[in-house]
Amino acid sequence: MKYLVLLVVLVLAYGWWRSQRRAQMRSHTDAARQGATRPLAAPQDMVACAHCGLHVPRTEALAHGANHYCCTEHRPPHAG
Known part of the structure; x- marks a missing residue:
């Protein structure tokens, strides 16, 4: 029984870690998209x-x- 509880805790911890990682990657991707849409500086002679x-x-x-x-x-x- 205690191994089943340990397994459930580990699965929940892994799920929480993945959701945090996905949120972090999503925010990083959104920031990269916003940076890519900024206009470039005009070329200089x-x-x-x-x-x-x-x-x-x-x-x-x-x-x-x-x-x-x-x-x-x-x-x-x-x-x-």
Whole structure:
């Protein structure tokens, strides 16, 4: 008789654990769906550094004339 009670308790505990796990997976899936429906950021125009060739967004590049640079170290000293 005590083994039957133990078996029932184990089955109930397993059922509760599975229901909690399913709820957690469902909430994770819903959050992933909401994240996937967010609009993506608009693509940015990229330019290559005239010194090293690294591509950086135009908004972050340091411009000097027709050339663009990725950092102040790569910008020529006469560029100011």
